[in-house]
Amino acid sequence: MFLGDQRVATSLCGIDLETPIVNGSGTLDALVAGTLGVAAFVTKTVTLNPRDGNPPQRIAETPSGMVNSIGLANPGLDVFCERDLPRLGELGVPLIVSVGGWSPAEYAAAVRRISADPRVAALELNISCPNVDSGCISIGTDAGETRRLVELCRGLTDLPLLVKLSPSVADVAAIAVAAEAGGADGLVLINTVRGMAIDRHTLRPLLGGGGGGLSGPAVKPVGLHAVFHCRRATGLPIVGMGGVSCVDDVLQYLAAGSTVVGVGTAIFRDPGLPARLARELADEITARGLTSASEVVGTAHGTTAKALPKL
């Protein structure tokens, strides 16, 4: 639909994208619902062993968003590679596979195996899941550990390596710098923000896992702040996300320094959103007298030659 529309065409780590709109990991099952117009499909995080996920209740609505505690439910590396990857390869958009693990060896196994599949365009290392207690999957809180894990994975793949970071840290830019030093090609931020919901009747945690990850418009300022500071601290391209619900949000994430923008929780309430955002972004670029969305990237830093015309 957008093939050749230079207003929105972009690239991420050498991967050509028809638009800068992708999904956040774990917010779309393209084998059930199709791609819904995303320019690249990001899979739910895959781990070496299958995971049943956390007990219900797994989701709860919160002001301007929701908390989730899914617990990385996934079929495991073998089933993913043998059953799902062939079908995902037929979606017609670049495929970014998100991988997680409980030890460096588990990440290594996943990175090695998935890199061998020619259908995969890039890897996302999920080191920032808020819903599991231990292991590498939560090492995105430690700069040294992050650097060592990225270095290990870097040595195992020639595919672009994206690292997904958590905002629930003291200084996300320091983690981003560590990922860059380890050899990352790009950053994905933000993962959900640690949060909790308590039942107003029982006064006990609503989610089966106790706490969870907050997403939706409630976290947009957190995401913008993280993207802005990681853009400042590193030279890496950024897939920015967190509360994106409308084209203004897309522009703001681009302005903060994202090359590509992810949509997540808003897909749940409006499956037509990714396709609509791409159309509206193209219109917005024209309305502002620009030729390409890439001209918006980083404008919040004041580094572009001309100030953007105001609408």
Add this chain to the structure above:
Amino acid sequence: MPSLATRSLPLLAVEAVGLYTLLRLQADGGEVGEPGQFFMLQADPEPASAYLPRALSACWADSGEIAFLLDVRGEGTRALAHARRVRLTGPLGRGFAIAPGPALLVGGGIGAAVLPWLRRALGGADAGTLLGFRTPAHAVCAALVDVEATIVLEPTLVTEPLARLMPFAGTVYACGPDPMLQAVAALCAEHAVDCQLAMEAPMACGFGACYGCAVRLDGSWKRLCVEGPVVEASRVLG
């Protein structure tokens, strides 16, 4: 793949049915699906107070209207009950597989909401209805399903009259709270009676994306929106 086109339908009427609320939307000629399937509903314009849509199975749907019976509990359902238009995605999921032979409809509380359309779809088939409610005011909606329904009130459970009809020579279709469905499934399994359950779980999306609606099927957590919401009762006993 399900059609995920979202449409906005005007409300024809909002009617109190005892303690529940009947939302009647004007149909637009679009797909309405079959009994037991569900839709994602959100007040249009969307309320600031409720971010996510609500998953509801239609009470009935035809060329003129799509109706939903609501238990108004919080911000989302309250916004729906006061909306002028409702945004709708669906039909989604798997509905009832209507089997030949006699039918027994079993409902608990707001679970009765899914049964009127099923009762219509069964047409002239030999069908009976058992419904359980907390109070007489909740039970008013029984007339939407079947004016000859057998009604029990707390503390009596709907499984009591059901047990007296066992072994039922036909298919049991049940919808209600989870403990009720587990009990109905166990009773039907004990007597080797075919049974389908319309289950409920909190859903954010309704189309397999969020993994929020996990229910125990075949011994592991599965997405109800993909596997159900109507499932063979034997699957919850595995």
